[in-house]
Amino acid sequence: QVQLVESGGGLVQAGGSLRLSCAASGRTFSSYAMAWFRQAPGKEREFVAVITWSGGSTYYADSVKGRFTISRDNAKNTVYLQMNSLRPEDTAVYYCAARNGLGIVAVTTFYDYWGQGTQVTVSS
Numbered sequence: 001q002v003q004l005v006e007s008g009g010g011l012v013q014a015g016g017s018l019r020l021s022c023a024a025s026g027r028t029f030s031s032y033a034m035a036w037f038r039q040a041p042g043k044e045r046e047f048v049a050v051i052t053w054s055g056g057s058t059y060y061a062d063s064v065k066g067r068f069t070i071s072r073d074n075a076k077n078t079v080y081l082q083m084n085s086l087r088p089e090d091t092a093v094y095y096c097a098a099r100n101g102l103g104i105v106a107v108t109t110f111y112d113y114w115g116q117g118t119q120v121t122v123s124s
Contacts, residue, residue: 002026002113004096009118012086016122020081022096022115030074033099036081037108038092038120045095047106049081059104064090086122093117 008020022034035050049060049070058070067086072079079096097111105111 002029002032002098004098004113004115006094006096006115006118009094009120011121011123014086014088014122014124016086017082017084018086018120020083020094020096020118020120022079022081024077024079024098026077028100029077029098031100032113033101033103033105034070034072034079035097035099035106035111036070036079036094037097038090038094039117040092043092045108047108048094050104050106051079052102052104057104059106061106083120086120088122088124091120091122093119 003025005023033052036048037045039045051058051070055072067084069082095117096115098113099111
């Protein structure tokens with residue numbers, strides 16, 4: 001069992017930056033691939049970024065590539081999402097998710113555990 005708690009969301013102006021954190025409980029955090037998804041009002045939850053258990057591979061949605069960076073610290077059981085050059089269209093609730101498996105997966109249904117989400121609002 002893995003419990004995930006996100007933090008770091010807030011209100012920021014367009015062009016600004018935020019760093020989201022996701023703290024995980026459980027001794028097997030280092031064996032899980034971790035991802036960030038987001039959901040804007042009236043829209044489906046969409047993939048943002050994923051990092052493998054070792055941190056050796058990452059993958060990003062085209063909409064955030066070059067602006068967002070996912071990273072993890074297995075010693076702290078934490079995964080991060082550094083978000084730069086934020087745009088109003090990045091406004092959403094951001095969710096952290098964990099998957100016990102290999103490879104890069106960008107589909108919500110393959111993830112086993114989810115956090116409660118943190119709101120990110122980007123003003124124009």
